[in-house]
Amino acid sequence: DSGVTQTPKHLITATGQRVTLRCSPRSGDLSVYWYQQSLDQGLQFLIQYYNGEERAKGNILERFSAQQFPDLHSELNLSSLELGDSALYFCASSVGGGARYEQYFGPGTRLTVT
Amino acid sequence: DAKTTQPNSMESNEEEPVHLPCNHSTISGTDYIHWYRQLPSQGPEYVIHGLTSNVNNRMASLAIAEDRKSSTLILHRATLRDAAVYYCILSTHSGAGSYQLTFGKGTKLSVIP
Numbered sequence: 001d002s003g004v005t006q007t008p009k010h011l012i013t014a015t016g017q018r019v020t021l022r023c024s025p026r027s028g029d030l031s032v033y034w035y036q037q038s039l040d041q042g043l044q045f046l047i048q049y050y051n052g053e054e055r056a057k058g059n060i061l062e063r064f065s066a067q068q069f070p071d072l073h074s075e076l077n078l079s080s081l082e083l084g085d086s087a088l089y090f091c092a093s094s095v096g097g098g099a100r101y102e103q104y105f106g107p108g109t110r111l112t113v114t
Numbered sequence: 115d116a117k118t119t120q121p122n123s124m125e126s127n128e129e130e131p132v133h134l135p136c137n138h139s140t141i142s143g144t145d146y147i148h149w150y151r152q153l154p155s156q157g158p159e160y161v162i163h164g165l166t167s168n169v170n171n172r173m174a175s176l177a178i179a180e181d182r183k184s185s186t187l188i189l190h191r192a193t194l195r196d197a198a199v200y201y202c203i204l205s206t207h208s209g210a211g212s213y214q215l216t217f218g219k220g221t222k223l224s225v226i227p
Contacts, residue, residue, distance in 0.1 A: 002157070033214070043158070043201075043217035055212035090157050099146045099205035099213040100165070105157030 003027065004106035006091050012112045018079040021109045025072055025093030031055070032074040033094075033103060034066055038087040049074055050097035081113045118202045123222045126192045134187040134221055136202030141182050146205050148215065149176065149187045151198040158201065158217075161187065197225045 003026035013019055025032050034046040036059075045058035049068035060066075063081075068074045078085060088110050092103040119137040126132040138147065148163040162169055162176045164185075169176040175188040189196055201220040205213045 002159070004157075035215075035217075042219065043152075045214040045216065048212055048214060050212070056214050058214055088155075092157075097212055099144070100163075102148070102160040102163055103150075103158075103215065104160060105150075108155075108157050 002104040002106060004091060004093050004104050006089075006106035006109050008109060009107070010110050010112075012114065013081060014114055015081055015083060017081050017113075018077065019081065019111065021076040021078070021089055021091075021111075023074045023076070023091030023093075023106060025074070025091075026104055029093035029095050029104070030072065031094045031097045031101070032068055032072070033092040034060075034074070034076050035090040035092065035105075036087050037090060037108075038084075041087075043090075046076070048097070055097055078111070083113050086111055086113045118204060118218055120200070120202050120218065120221045122219065123224065125224045125226060126189075126196075127226050128194060129191050132189040132192045132196070132223065134189075134200050134202075134223065135184065136186070137184045138202070138204055139183045141204055142206065144206055147176065147178060147182075147185050148203045148205055149174070149200060150203065150215070150217075151196075151200045152220075153198045159198075161200070192223075192225045194225050194227065197223055199223070 005024045046060040048056040092105045094101040149161040150158040152158045177186045199220040
């Protein structure tokens, strides 16, 4: 158990819908990261937040957005869902925001878009 | 982002040491070398990371070449639980406190009982 929690574990929804994925980082961690893992693309970095501020952006679509709240939990919002958005979404957290800190990953949310 | 090269797959016998190689010839002076592993349908798990010196922790050892262009993850006694995809990743420290892990395809390690 990494100490990072993600809800829900599974999500099934239809194309065009909007969903929200939630992540609670390990106690004391200030940085949160979101990743997407699909069969054809592998693990892809989406976005990083550090203490409420966006710090780095990866291959995140404009239909996707995220935020980190004052209690440090984070939400990833996916809208206008397409079949290709079906994937595992992982959240990770680290103590600091720099490269010398290891990241701890949650168990993921499996999103299925039908 | 700097790139790494790993073998697609490796096999090891249970209870024997495993050496997983990684080449990163374009590494820069501020890049950290991270190793993560992932079991099917689970989130990646942190294994070890380092900058210049060799590192040891309860899970593994990381041996970094003197020129830092390659590294080796060492599992001292492979168990069936160590069967996973192992990712060698370079991450660059940014003054703005941001960085990302760029995962490649990794090495799939099979452990034979």
